Amino acid sequence: MKFFHLSDLHIGRQLNGYSLKESQERAFSQIAAYVEAERPDAVLICGDIYDKMVPAAEAYPMFEAFLRMLTEGEAAPAVLVISGNHDSPERLSYAASFLERHNIHIAAGRPSPEGLKKVTLSDAYGPVCFYLFPFIRPGHVRDQFGEGAVTDYESAFRMVLERETPDPAARNVILAHQFFTAAGARPGTCDSETAVLMAGGLDNIDVSALGAFDYAALGHLHGAQRVGEERFRYCGTAYPYSVSEEFHKKSVTVVTLAEKGAPAAIRTLPLVSEPGVRRVRGTLSWVLEAAQENGDDYVSITLTDELEPSRFREQLEERYARILDIRFDNSRTKRRLTEEMEHIEEQSPLEAFCQFYETMRACPMTGRQRDIMQKVIEEAMEGETA
Numbered sequence: 044m045k046f047f048h049l050s051d052l053h054i055g056r057q058l059n060g061y062s063l064k065e066s067q068e069r070a071f072s073q074i075a076a077y078v079e080a081e082r083p084d085a086v087l088i089c090g091d092i093y094d095k096m097v098p099a100a101e102a103y104p105m106f107e108a109f110l111r112m113l114t115e116g117e118a119a120p121a122v123l124v125i126s127g128n129h130d131s132p133e134r135l136s137y138a139a140s141f142l143e144r145h146n147i148h149i150a151a152g153r154p155s156p157e158g159l160k161k162v163t164l165s166d167a168y169g170p171v172c173f174y175l176f177p178f179i180r181p182g183h184v185r186d187q188f189g190e191g192a193v194t195d196y197e198s199a200f201r202m203v204l205e206r207e208t209p210d211p212a213a214r215n216v217i218l219a220h221q222f223f224t225a226a227g228a229r230p231g232t233c234d235s236e237t238a239v240l241m242a243g244g245l246d247n248i249d250v251s252a253l254g255a256f257d258y259a260a261l262g263h264l265h266g267a268q269r270v271g272e273e274r275f276r277y278c279g280t281a282y283p284y285s286v287s288e289e290f291h292k293k294s295v296t297v298v299t300l301a302e303k304g305a306p307a308a309i310r311t312l313p314l315v316s317e318p319g320v321r322r323v324r325g326t327l328s329w330v331l332e333a334a335q336e337n338g339d340d341y342v343s344i345t346l347t348d349e350l351e352p353s354r355f356r357e358q359l360e361e362r363y364a365r366i367l368d369i370r371f372d373n374s375r376t377k378r379r380l381t382e383e384m385e386h387i388e389e390q391s392p393l394e395a396f397c398q399f400y401e402t403m404r405a406c407p408m409t410g411r412q413r414d415i416m417q418k419v420i421e422e423a424m425e426g427e428t429a
Contacts, residue, residue, distance in 0.1 A: 044084050044085075044164065044166045044168070044171045044214070044299065044300045045081070045082075045083045045084055045297065045298070045299045045300075046083050046084055046085040046086065046087055046120070046216075046297075046298055047074070047077070047078065047081075047083045047085070047086045047087065047120075047295050047296070047297060047298075048087050048089070048260045048276065048278045048295075048297075048298055049074065049086065049087065049088045049089065049278060049281065049295065049296075050088065050089035050090055050091065050127075050220070050260075050261070050262025050263070050277070050278050050279075051089075051090065051091040051127065051262055051263070051264075051265060051279070051280045051281075052067070052088065052091065052092050052093075052106075052280075052281065053067075053091055053093070053094040053129065053280065053284060054067060054092060054093050054094060054098065054102045054105050054106050054109075055093055055094045055095060055098040055099045055101070055102035055105075056094040056284055058284065058285070058320070058341055058367065059341075059367040059368065061341065061365055061367075063282065063284075064101060064105065066282055066316070066317060066318065067105065067281075067282055068105065068108075069315075069317050070281040070282045070293070070314055070316070071105075071108075071109045071112065071281070072112070073314050073315065074112075074113075074281065074295055074314070075109075075112035075113060077295055077312050078112075078113055078120065079116060081312075082118045082120075083120050083297070084120055084121065084164055084166065085120050085121040085122070085123060085164060085173070086113055086120050086121070086122050086123070087123050087173070087216075087218055087260045088122065088123070088124045088125070088262075089125055089127070089218045089219065089220055089260050089261060089262030089278070090125050090126060090127025090128070090129075090177070090178055090218075090220030090262035090263065091127030091128065091129040091130060091220065091262060092106060092124065092126070092127070092130055092135055093106070093129060093130055093131070093134070093135070094129055095129060096129070096130070096131040096134075097131065097134075098134070110122060110142075110147060114145060114146065114147065119146065120146075121146045121147075121148065121162065121164060122146065122147045122148065123148050123173055123218060124147070124148065124149045124150070124151075124175075125149075125150050125151070125176065125177045125178070125218045125219070125220055125262075126149075126150070126151035126152060126177040126178055126220070127177075127178045127220040127262055127263065128178045128220065128263070130151065130178075132151035132152030132153075132177065133151075133152070135149060136149055136151040136152065148160065148162050148175065150175035150176070150177050150218075151177055152177060152183075153177070153179055153183040153184055154176065154177065154179065154184065154203050156187050156206075158206055158207060159174045159175055159176055159203070159206075159207060160174075160175040161173065161174055161175070162175065168214070168300075168301065168302045168303065169213060169214075169303075170210075170213050170214070171213070171214045171215075171216060171300060172209065172213050172214070172215045172216070173216045173217075173218065174207060174209070174215065174216070174217045174218070174256075175218050176200075176203070176204070176217055176218060176219040176220075177220065178220040178263075179199055179200065179203065179221075180196070180199070181193050181194070181195060181196060181198070183199070184199050184202065184203055185199070187202075187203075188202050195245065196221065196222075196245065196246045196247065196248055197247065197248045197249060197252070200219075200221060200248050200252055201248075201252050204252060209255050209256070211255075212303060213303065214257045214300050214303050215255060215256045215257055216256060216257060216258045216259070216260060216300075217253060217256045217258075217259050217260070218260045218262075219253070219259060219261055219262070220261070220262040220263050221246070221248050221261075221263060222240055222246045222247055222248065222263055222264070223247075223248050223249070223250045223252075223253070223259075223261060223270045223275065224247045224248070224249060224250065224270065225249070225250045225270050225271030225272075225275075226249070226271070227247075227249075228271075230264055230266075230268055230270050230277065231264070231266050231268055232264060232265075232266070233265055233266060233287035233288050233291075234285045234286075234287035235265045235280075235283075235284040235285040235287060235288060236263065236264055236265050250270045250271045250272075250275050253275055256274070257274060257300060257303070257307060258274050258275075258276075258298055258300065258307045259274065259275040259276065260276070260278070260298075261275065261276060261277045261278070262277070262278070263277070264277045264279070265279055265280045265283075265284060265288055265291070266279050266288070266291050267279035267292070267293075267294060267296065267311070273306070273307070273309060274306070274307050276296060276309070278294075278295075278296040279291060279293065279294070280293065281293055281295075281314055282314070282316055283316055283319075283320040285320070286320055286321065286322050286341075286343045286367065288320060289319075289320055289321045289322060292311075292313065293313070293314040293316055294311035294313050294314055295311065295312040295314065296309065296310075296311055297309070297310050297311065297312060318339045318340045318341055318364075318365060319337065319340040319341070320340060320341045320342075321337055321340050321341070321342055321343075322342070322343045322344075322345065323337065323342050323343070323344050323345070324344075324345040324347065324372070325345075325346070325347055326346065326347055326348050327346055327348055327352045327355050327358065327359075330344060330346065330359070331358060331359070331362050334362035338362055338363050338364060339364050339365070340365065341365045341367055342363055342365065342366055342367060343367045343368050343370075344359060344363070344366060344367075344368070344369045344370070345369075345370050345371070345372050346369065346370070346371050346372070346373075347371075347372055347373055348371070348373065349373050349374065349375070351371070355369070356369060392420045393413065393416060393417050393420055396416055396420075397413065397416075400412075
């Protein structure tokens with residue numbers, strides 16, 4: 044049984060105001076070409092199909108076109124899709140019953156008390172059972188269990204999974220979109236997803252929860268990597284979504300399962316990111332010269348000139364087509380940063396919000412408002428928000 048493992052398409056994403064539509068379409072075309080050449084039995088897309096709960100209008104036909112590319116031809120694979128934290132379950136699951144007739148299976152939103160959506164495919168070694176586990180927060184499933192049973196992300200995930208009874212004689216694969224760690228060791232993260240990872244690791248789920256599965260196809264993190272064992276993997280994104288992904292090697296993860304008990308064979312097929320995303324650092328003259336090699340890329344530019352060059356922005360815009368930002372790093376900026384850091388006082392979340400509120404409303408918060416906000420913060424810190 045051979046399948047492709049994808050995740051985090053983030054259709055509709057922008058990069059500092061630049062549309063990534065054409066770049067994403069190029070990546071999707073490369074994936075479709077690999078599907079035609081490799082003929083996998085299934086394509087797994089593990090969450091964050093769209094970049095926002097309410098995607099831009101152009102995002103829907105892009106996903107439709109991608110599904111059409113994947114399922115064209117005589118040996119079209121099954122396509123299995125779960126929702127991620129960026130997705131609206133209602134929008135993603137629209138027409139799901141119709142799509143299922145075309146071998147496209149979608150699981151979005153909170154899992155049913157009756158169990159996870161399960162898709163079974165077969166090969167010469169027997170059945171392969173795919174369990175589709177959409178992204179959840181504790182509040183999504185708390186009412187499905189006894190009082191106090193669900194206290195955090197890990198207990199929520201484990202309680203839902205305990206309702207399943209994977210056949211130990213069959214090969215079992217799970218699709219999941221959560222933040223998994225191995226014995227507390229954090230996987231590699233980048234700026235693209237750091238904003239959605241909870242402070243203090245409150246959304247961590249230990250990868251031991253996936254022990255019953257022969258392969259775990261994970262989504263959520265943008266860098267391809269294993270979590271503990273080789274069979275527990277994040278495949279990463281098909282295209283870089285921030286300069287922190289500059290050195291990621293974007294790819295399609297290809298998994299082949301043989302007989303039960305044999306380790307999964309895992310390899311990758313490279314994806315070319317066009318245009319690229321990179322940082323450029325140096326004096327203005329050096330940076331202008333470097334445009335000969337990367338002038339079409341999305342670039343974050345850091346100038347190291349001690350004196351601010353004349354018309355530096357205009358000169359850079361003449362050479363670079365897609366500038367994300369321009370900053371200076373010299374003795375003057377370092378001195379200013381040091382001075383600013385000396386005046387920063389450490390604040391509690393409540394103090395920081397009170398300061399923000401007073402700045403925006405031009406009046407301090409009332410005692411009752413402070414009490415309400417403190418309760419909200421405490422619930423958030425405990426992973427209670429849904």
